[in-house]
Amino acid sequence: MNTILEVKDLSMDFGGLRALDHLDLNVVEGEIAAIIGPNGAGKTTFFNCITGIYNPTEGEILISPPGKKRKKINGLKPNRVTKKGMARTFQNIRLFSNMTVLENVMIGRHCRTSSGIVGAILRGRSTIKEEKDVVDFSYNILKKTGISHLVNEFAKNLPYGAQRRLEIARAMATEPFLLLLDEPAAGMNPRETRELDELITRLRDEDNVSILMIEHDMKLVMSLSDRIFVMDYGRKIAQGTPSDIINNPVVIKAYLGEDIDA
Amino acid sequence: MIKAQEIKKSFLVSLWFMFLTFPIMVIRVNPIEKFVEWRWKNMLVVGIGSFLLSFVWRYMLKKKEAGEKRAETGESGKTFLIQRILEERRFYIPLVTGLTIIAVAFPFIFSMYQTSIMTTALMYIVLGLGLNIVVGLAGLLDLGYVAFYAVGAYSYALLNYHFGLGFWSVLPIGAVLGFIFGVLLGFPVLRLQGDYLAIVTLGFGEIIRLVLENWNEFSFGPSGIANIDRPGFFGIQFSLQTASIYLYFLMIGLVIFTIIVVNRLQNSRIGRAWIALREDETACQAMGIDKTRTKLRAFALGATWAGMVGVIFAAKTTFINPASFTFLESAMILSIVVLGGMGSILGVIIGALILILLPEYLRAFSDYRMLLFGAIMVIMMVFRPQGIIANIRRTYKFNE
Amino acid sequence: MEYFLELILGGLTRGSIYALIALGYTMVYGIIQLINFAHGEIYMIGAFTALIFTSVLTLLGFNEIAVIVLASLAAVIYSSAYGYTVEKIAYMPLRRASRLSPLISAIGMSIFLQNYVLLAQTSDFLPFPNLIPEFEFIKPYRHIISSPEIVILITTSTAMILLTFLIKFTRTGKAMRATAQDRNMAMLVGVNVNRVISITFVIGSALAALGGVLIASHVGQINFYIGFVAGIKAFTAAVLGGIGSIPGAVLGALVLGLTESFATGYVSSDYEDVFAFGLLVLILIFKPAGILGRVTARKV
Numbered sequence: 001m002n003t004i005l006e007v008k009d010l011s012m013d014f015g016g017l018r019a020l021d022h023l024d025l026n027v028v029e030g031e032i033a034a035i036i037g038p039n040g041a042g043k044t045t046f047f048n049c050i051t052g053i054y055n056p057t058e059g060e061i062l063i064s065p066p067g068k069k070r071k072k073i074n075g076l077k078p079n080r081v082t083k084k085g086m087a088r089t090f091q092n093i094r095l096f097s098n099m100t101v102l103e104n105v106m107i108g109r110h111c112r113t114s115s116g117i118v119g120a121i122l123r124g125r126s127t128i129k130e131e132k133d134v135v136d137f138s139y140n141i142l143k144k145t146g147i148s149h150l151v152n153e154f155a156k157n158l159p160y161g162a163q164r165r166l167e168i169a170r171a172m173a174t175e176p177f178l179l180l181l182d183e184p185a186a187g188m189n190p191r192e193t194r195e196l197d198e199l200i201t202r203l204r205d206e207d208n209v210s211i212l213m214i215e216h217d218m219k220l221v222m223s224l225s226d227r228i229f230v231m232d233y234g235r236k237i238a239q240g241t242p243s244d245i246i247n248n249p250v251v252i253k254a255y256l257g258e259d260i261d262a
Numbered sequence: 263m264i265k266a267q268e269i270k271k272s273f274l275v276s277l278w279f280m281f282l283t284f285p286i287m288v289i290r291v292n293p294i295e296k297f298v299e300w301r302w303k304n305m306l307v308v309g310i311g312s313f314l315l316s317f318v319w320r321y322m323l324k325k326k327e328a329g330e331k332r333a334e335t336g337e338s339g340k341t342f343l344i345q346r347i348l349e350e351r352r353f354y355i356p357l358v359t360g361l362t363i364i365a366v367a368f369p370f371i372f373s374m375y376q377t378s379i380m381t382t383a384l385m386y387i388v389l390g391l392g393l394n395i396v397v398g399l400a401g402l403l404d405l406g407y408v409a410f411y412a413v414g415a416y417s418y419a420l421l422n423y424h425f426g427l428g429f430w431s432v433l434p435i436g437a438v439l440g441f442i443f444g445v446l447l448g449f450p451v452l453r454l455q456g457d458y459l460a461i462v463t464l465g466f467g468e469i470i471r472l473v474l475e476n477w478n479e480f481s482f483g484p485s486g487i488a489n490i491d492r493p494g495f496f497g498i499q500f501s502l503q504t505a506s507i508y509l510y511f512l513m514i515g516l517v518i519f520t521i522i523v524v525n526r527l528q529n530s531r532i533g534r535a536w537i538a539l540r541e542d543e544t545a546c547q548a549m550g551i552d553k554t555r556t557k558l559r560a561f562a563l564g565a566t567w568a569g570m571v572g573v574i575f576a577a578k579t580t581f582i583n584p585a586s587f588t589f590l591e592s593a594m595i596l597s598i599v600v601l602g603g604m605g606s607i608l609g610v611i612i613g614a615l616i617l618i619l620l621p622e623y624l625r626a627f628s629d630y631r632m633l634l635f636g637a638i639m640v641i642m643m644v645f646r647p648q649g650i651i652a653n654i655r656r657t658y659k660f661n662e
Numbered sequence: 663m664e665y666f667l668e669l670i671l672g673g674l675t676r677g678s679i680y681a682l683i684a685l686g687y688t689m690v691y692g693i694i695q696l697i698n699f700a701h702g703e704i705y706m707i708g709a710f711t712a713l714i715f716t717s718v719l720t721l722l723g724f725n726e727i728a729v730i731v732l733a734s735l736a737a738v739i740y741s742s743a744y745g746y747t748v749e750k751i752a753y754m755p756l757r758r759a760s761r762l763s764p765l766i767s768a769i770g771m772s773i774f775l776q777n778y779v780l781l782a783q784t785s786d787f788l789p790f791p792n793l794i795p796e797f798e799f800i801k802p803y804r805h806i807i808s809s810p811e812i813v814i815l816i817t818t819s820t821a822m823i824l825l826t827f828l829i830k831f832t833r834t835g836k837a838m839r840a841t842a843q844d845r846n847m848a849m850l851v852g853v854n855v856n857r858v859i860s861i862t863f864v865i866g867s868a869l870a871a872l873g874g875v876l877i878a879s880h881v882g883q884i885n886f887y888i889g890f891v892a893g894i895k896a897f898t899a900a901v902l903g904g905i906g907s908i909p910g911a912v913l914g915a916l917v918l919g920l921t922e923s924f925a926t927g928y929v930s931s932d933y934e935d936v937f938a939f940g941l942l943v944l945i946l947i948f949k950p951a952g953i954l955g956r957v958t959a960r961k962v
Contacts, residue, residue: 083550099538108549110549111549131530174549285714286707290782290783291717293790454947457765460765465894469940600770630777636775638770640771640774643752643764
């Protein structure tokens, strides 16, 4: 198995506050990995570091897209990181609310297409073809994520569960090799969560995408993930298979505090 | 039924405004002749006016809140008459035909003066559409738009004065210079977030005007440049009358060209990126869009249009000076975009026609023109931020 | 040397006027993250109100001291009332709107107020009486500093001290700081946020009015347009110091005042405004957080 994401010794400081503390983590091709941990453990900060929104204080972030050379991506801008093949969703849904569902996904195609201003104005044959491909590609992703019936709705008018799915669809449109999901099941009801479980598995199996997700829903994490990383106070305190983690006393302590009554 | 409580509220509002406007509206002093004029009539007008307006204000606020609640519960708003007309072919075609006939016949029916006013309105349509790319589509509040307009106007005036270059050869030069200035000014400032960007562009706009005013050797200072050539046609110079008709049709052509370009742009890869950037910068960047480059494109493209119209402006008035390029000019173009509807082509056209033609034809209005512009910007933002005509997103056809 | 000293004092005087206006920008920005474009106009209205009251009171035969005090008071009261009203009309309904909307509304308000004064009063420059008497003790130093300059320096420093006291030690000040930190949280713990915002506008406007009276009587003429340039310069000062920071606004204003004073004194006075605008553009590009501002992490 190839390691596709390698994070070494990653630290992030905000003023005097250390949000990430010498974190090591890796993701191998084809797996679904999960990061869990209490609120404020630094999970989203970790995502922000590896996707280029923050520039980490210390450490290295290396990616090896399948079939390509290993590369360091520290300090790259978010758009460059996405272009290299890591796409993300946001915990507090950040859709383009006044654009339609289809257009939201079409934005994801931006970095895989190339027509510019002149092309748009002249609207030549290649531009028309590219545009048509973008529409078809995007629509197919909507079908795959199960929201194709909402295609011409405004993103802001979607029900909550569908907005979460649209976030995933939009990220998938950038053709990532690694999909980063930030609390994809937050706010979903049990039925929606079950459907999400299926969707994520299907994306991994059919689209050759590996997945790293932050999630609080333990049932989902346990059923989906191949491996779990546990974070607390900006550090990784444990890692392993779901069964390893569930029995790990350190993890139980981090979640429940000092008194172990549960 | 208007309740007593409502009346009391409005009465208090009216008292407050009578107090508020008392020194400025009622008293007028002439410190030189030591003379004070009391205008008590104004106080009455303010009192009655604010009493009535406060009802309207509260009614509209309530209506807006109700609308917001409807939107939150997912009920989609009604489609507007104009949108329906545009969608149906059987209305659309006669409408366009009718407009074409009016547009072609206009200069032959009306006087030269009317034609000239209409030409000005057309120029503002193009300026509005250009700024609409920057503000409406990309969401970048550019308060120094007039700087690029000045660049275009001065490039024609100076090239014409020094080298005798004609209108048609300078038109593309003006556009290119607008573009270059857009890139040069845009590059450093586009990293800034929304409100800072607004101030910096305002600062740049003022700097350019101040330089034009003070650098006498280059721009002839406040006295400006006169006797600029009117546009010719393959070396033929027209009479004043013909030239104004010629300019009118030139502007009609430019308006159509601009509409086509902006329409194509907003439904293109770049246009979508602009709108996404306006909606959410962080998400947009995370989707692989280069923020700075995308902004720069919008900024420079908007500037290109301003440069082009600047050349036409110089050719139309045959005289320019820095006074034509103040912040108020930028504000005027902005209020066209705001009134019409940010991002909406049809909205901007209607906005420009209303704001430019209304003060021209209703003479009583013309003094109150800027007052009106300011009020419109506030009122639109409070009650209808999407403008008269909200931007409609297109729907796509796809193969399954 | 004397010329140098004169420039320094001139710069400090200018700077302290900018500071009075800049405080309004920075306080409002600190609380609702809005550049209150209409703030310059509030200052202009303050100056006009003072002029109008001075003329009327003088004609009514009040003595000099009474005229100064009453006219300044009227200016402060009216500017505060305008600031309060502007907030209620143009900004309060937009609390939950996107960031661009209140900004456009503010620009609209600024244009509206300018033209309101233009139409109701005049477009000409009006001579403004010099309200500040000539002090005897200053006579020997007249070539370096004038009595209006001394009055300006003293008044502004007093105002700053009072403001600092208000914000640091009073309940209102505490509520203001809480609202600036986190509006929702402040609301939850029982701060009446709308009231705090209104108070902020009132205080900012009152300071601007004070600045308006002082500068108008120093310069000796006003018109409807003075608010625009003064507004931009004060804003520059606020940004220079780090917008949202109160000591920053004062520091920024003094730096701007001195820069202008030296630039016009030693380089050229034709480009006086260009220096300010240029400085603004440069800071925003290279150090948008200002001298005392902190860089805040972007929340995602």
